[in-house]
Amino acid sequence: MSSRKLDKKVDSAFKFVGLAATLFGLVVLAALVVDVVSDGYHRLGWDFFTSFPSRKPEQAGIFSAWVGTIWIMITTAIFAIPLGIGSGIYMEEYAKRNRWTDFIEINIANLAGVPSVIYGILGLGVFIRLMHLDRSVLAGGLILALLILPVIILSTREALRSVPSSIREASYALGATKWQTIRHQVLPAGFGNILTGVILAMSRAIGETAPLITIGALTYIPFLPTNPVAFNKEIPYIHVSLQGFFDPFTVLPIQIFNWVSRPQKGFLADAAAGIIVLLTITLAMNAAAIYLRYKNQKRW
């Protein structure tokens, strides 16, 4: 057999192996989704979303879990987004290139790859033991904020870097200051990509279980964090409270984890239904990110 013929054989063989590898991933994923949906879809209903967890599987729901997830996400966003975008802007636009900033840069990239349970242990030490935040929404949100901070910093820098220098030069040439150039030209031009990065980071945080279990987030929470805004009959009629940030919480992945570890069959259906909800949220966020990325593709 000539080597030319052999090359062709190898070529088609590789094509086949590649296709098989791709299909394997897709089929396994599809099987998992089908399995989960068939296990859990009959539990999905209004009651499932409005019931607290219960000892009886058929009465249990994810009320405290999805409300907790929203609390945690908001807390995470409050800390991670301004800090992440701020440091991204600083490092990309202001910091001088030297050994020190190179060192910081490498470490941020490394931090993005640190296993999440390590952040949980850090959080346990700093936020709970040292700062006495207990197992609160604030502690959980701060840990997840730390976890996704490197991701947001990196994607902000990436987004700013993709803004062509010709735009900056044009702005400077008109007598704009550095901040005006960043504020009016660079940030708006990179906004779509920054937002994409933020959404992807948040969708990672929403599925995190390990760091929250490490700090001992409770799994049986038959109540919600205190409402931030309450209405009453006395002046001034409205009562704003930050107490919710200091209340204990649970989140969807923890609730799911808890149900999966129960022996009763019924809880497995609850877990499957919870997974459907979590998957839907995550997929929706990723879809939004993909859409934004597509929409913001090179306009110059």
Add this chain to the structure above:
Amino acid sequence: MKQDVVIQIQGANSFYGKKQILKDVTLDIPAQTVTALMGPSGCGKSTLIRCFNRMNDLISNFRFEGKILYKGVDLYAKDVDITDLRREIGMVFQKPNPFPKSIYENVAYGVRIQGITDREFIDGVVEESLKKAALWEEVKDRLHESALSLSGGQQQRICIARALAVKPHVILFDEPCSALDPIATAKIEELITELKRNYTIIVVTHNTAQAARVSDFTAFLYLGDLIEFGPTARIFTVPQDKRTEEYLTGKFG
């Protein structure tokens, strides 16, 4: 013929890292004229023009030695406000680079960043600048459409209008036509000739024919040295240096 001098370059040396780009360039740029900086790639003409509004400051390993006086003031003095300077000395770049915003916002930007918010005033500046850039008739009905929807030549005229809006005294053109077709090029050249009545214009070009068409004075640079400077008509008819003559007759470059 005695001309007022706007920019005086005195012993300009510039470096990227250790590499020297400009070598002891000394040159006076006369007011209300078009001066062409001409030369082959790598001769330092773009580096030189970017010294006039200190655009090179954006490059971290750039270093400048010498003096450039604008109306007698050293541009590289420590107390010079660089943003004020860039308002006086506008720039149009090689590739049209409108902001990814509307036509109106592109032209209004330079005025807005000065803190001016008066709507009528800005409207007036936008219209006036677009008229001066010979673009008003083409875009007056779609001022709020994206500037990126325009053709390359129109985009370049947007960039000219944008530069005019901040009322500069000097306008720097860094190979403004290198990305344009011949018809768009002709329009820009016509515009440059038109603008020199009110502005001092410096054009970088490697195109000898363009230098001959638009400029009153021509400086020929080669490998960082200023070889020759004088009235364009004289440079093109009786070049005094052999290298100028060779470049003009197409022996290199």
